[in-house]
Amino acid sequence: MLLKGEDRIATRKVVVIGAGGHAKVIIDILLADPSIEIAGCTSRQQNRMCAGVPVLGDDSILPELYYQGVRHAFIAIGDNRMRYKLSLQTAAIGFQPVNAVSPRAYVAQSASLGAGIAVMPGAVINAEASIMDYAIINTNASVDHECEIGRFCHIAPGSALSGNVKVGEGSFLGTGTSVIDGISIGSWTTVGAGSTVVRPLPSDCVAYGVPAKVIRQTPKP
Numbered sequence: 570m571l572l573k574g575e576d577r578i579a580t581r582k583v584v585v586i587g588a589g590g591h592a593k594v595i596i597d598i599l600l601a602d603p604s605i606e607i608a609g610c611t612s613r614q615q616n617r618m619c620a621g622v623p624v625l626g627d628d629s630i631l632p633e634l635y636y637q638g639v640r641h642a643f644i645a646i647g648d649n650r651m652r653y654k655l656s657l658q659t660a661a662i663g664f665q666p667v668n669a670v671s672p673r674a675y676v677a678q679s680a681s682l683g684a685g686i687a688v689m690p691g692a693v694i695n696a697e698a699s700i701m702d703y704a705i706i707n708t709n710a711s712v713d714h715e716c717e718i719g720r721f722c723h724i725a726p727g728s729a730l731s732g733n734v735k736v737g738e739g740s741f742l743g744t745g746t747s748v749i750d751g752i753s754i755g756s757w758t759t760v761g762a763g764s765t766v767v768r769p770l771p772s773d774c775v776a777y778g779v780p781a782k783v784i785r786q787t788p789k790p
């Protein structure tokens with residue numbers, strides 16, 4: 570059906586950066602958004618298609634795509650440091666980030682969402698939680714009331730964050746991490762899969778276990 574006048578949905582042309590498994594899930598979500606038209610994706614690999622979308626080339630084509638009128642980008646890279654670097658590169662070209670929020674996720678009305686974020690199917694973001702720019706809330710993860718998830722974080726599938734948890738910029742919580750209420754986790758920290766976090770964790774470390782303990786410090790990004 571052709572939409573007319575006020576009913577017309579303005580479409581944004583989007584390039585998806587990346588063509589791996591994470592990008593496949595992002596493409597699936599973006600295809601469900603009528604306000605988005607996917608121009609294609611970029612990859613260093615030689616694959617021609619990704620989840621039904623053409624791979625246009627590597628990231629060196631981004632300035633040309635922008636020149637051709639593609640003004641939005643989604644950085645579909647699971648690695649937090651890589652996503653951070655690409656956010657700077659795409660912003661320098663002029664791309665605006667879009668969000669990929671699955672229609673199968675629950676996002677409370679009082680939650681706040683930044684830009685360039687991914688919210689996968691089954692994820693729950695509860696009241697007054699805030700998800701900052703370029704964070705990933707992966708499949709079936711729950712982020713409860715008043716949590717603060719920093720920029721470039723990745724909360725992996727099935728993680729459960731109780732109320733008032735704070736996760737600093739760039740931290741990664743592996744699959745099935747549980748965090749009790751009120752805990753703060755520093756920035757650029759990795760929490761191993763299946764961990765239970767019951768005490769605050771510092772920045773720039775790897776921690777895991779039940780209860781989670783710091784295993785080693787890591788270099789600052």
Ligand SMILES: CC(=O)SCCNC(=O)CCNC(=O)[C@H](O)C(C)(C)COP(=O)(O)OP(=O)(O)OC[C@H]1O[C@@H](n2cnc3c(N)ncnc32)[C@H](O)[C@@H]1OP(=O)(O)O
Pocket residue numbers: 647707725726742743744759760761762763764775776777778784
């Ligand atoms: C949709 C998606 O796919 S999103 C991606 C989700 N991915 C994940 O969740 C991956 C999370 N990654 C992990 O948990 C990793 O194991 C890391 C990051 C914690 C690895 O930490 P490393 O210190 O490098 O662990 P390494 O692999 O060298 O193993 C060292 C020891 O720690 C143990 N170990 C590793 N990870 C864990 C963990 N999460 N919990 C408990 N023990 C662990 C290993 O069994 C090993 O013990 P061993 O020496 O007795 O055999």
